[in-house]
Amino acid sequence: MYACIHSALPIPHSALLECARGFSPTAELADAETVVFSIGGLGLLYGSIEAIAQAIADRVSRAGLEANIAVAHNADAAILIAACVTGLAVVRPTETRERLSILDVRLLPLSPEAEQTLDLWGVRTMGQFAQLPEAGVAQRLGPEAVRWQRLARGAVHRPLIELAPDNTFVESLELDYPIALLEGLVFAIGRILTSLCTRLVMAGLAADEMTVSLQLEDGAEYQRSVKLPLPLDSSKPLLRIARFELEKHTPGAAICGIAISAHTVIPRRLQFGLFLPATPEPAKLEMTLSRLRAMVGENNVGVPELIDSHHPQPFRLVPFSTPQADVPLRKRSASLVVSIRYYRPPIESAIVMQGSHPVKLLVGEGARKVVSAAGPWKLSGDWWKPEEWEREEWDLALSDGTVCRVVCVAERWFLEGVYD
Helix, strand or coil, X not given: CEEEEECCCCCCHHHHHHHHHCCCCXXXXXXXXXXXXXCCCCHHHHCCHHHHHHHHHHHHHHCCCCCEEEEECCHHHHHHHHCXXXXXXXXXXXXXXXXXXXXXXXXXXXXXHHHHHHHHHCCCEHHHHHCCCHHHHHHHHCCHHHHHHHHHHXXXXXXXXXXXXXXXXXXXXEEEEEECCHHHHHHHHHHHHHHHHHHHHHCCCEEEEEEEEEEXXXXXXXXXXXXXXXXXXXXXXXXXXXXXXXXXXXXXCCEEEEEEEEEEECCCCCCCCCCCCCCCCHHHHHHHHHHHHHHHCHHHCCEEEECCCCCCCCEEEECCCCCCCCCCCCCCCCCCCCCEEEEEEEEEEEEEEECCEEEEEEECCXXXXXXXXXXXXXXXXXXXXXXXXXEEEEEEEECCCCEEEEEEECCEEEEEEEEC
């Protein structure tokens, strides 16, 4: 089955295609006011053919379009019927020929000569044209007339000529009065993003990049492009990102016009396992991580990953990734594990030595006696790199029960961490 949306008023064909692609990825633009698409398989979602047709009508209404909708068993029949009906028409396969028979024969793609000939013969409807013998029609009007007769009978079955999807959605707003305050600008941008995200959801798409263009009162143009951390189709996170960017890079004058474009991609789908640990919503997590990166730097946010190195701290920070279902969880060890809590940055301190052993640790204004000490461990490495390192480590047990690690780097002592 196929559905056709035909608008009697001139509207952008992109609006018709967005309505069609909300139901099927395969859509054909028959002309500037007509789009046809397949609705096969939608019964599992909507039920009967009438329910599918009503869902299409509701979608067209929400888009603010005035259009006629026809549902038929082939694409050309749906196009012909939609050009003549008012409102919504559902035509069953057994009713197609009868419904087409009353339509004007000039709706067919006739040549001017064929149209004049049929007028002389007194053929006014598709039903009259369909009853003519095919051999005589082909002899007098040419072989193309046989296809016209099959169209009049609703007997043409063909694949749709699919158009490449538009990868950019644009929404704009012309302001009656210039906006000079950030709060007013954010309110206007929120209105545009709501409309833009409605279009994205209707098309089954999301945005991975957003560009905000502002027309300033002094004639200049402000433009800011933002790569989104993951595909989004909701206006709230997009509005937070837009506001964050505007706070960092404030326009230099009042705003007279706003335009926002979004580069569209297929939405991200995630399937979590029942036995995986609970994780925050990906969109909210990425928003939080983006704000943290902006505040503390790109290289200071992430998940620690061990690296193959003899460095005392052999790990690096990598971007957070959602756990996958096929990755087995690490089994908890039954034995006790001693871990160290590192200070970042290490706390500069001083050590009182007696002979070659530390006896007192001085940190800030306080001093603590060393009860037991293990070390020293003299370590060095990466001599072939500019980041060459050399250090001396001690593990100290203090009088207050604390077990800590201190290091000496370039004759300076640091309290590096404490053991849990």
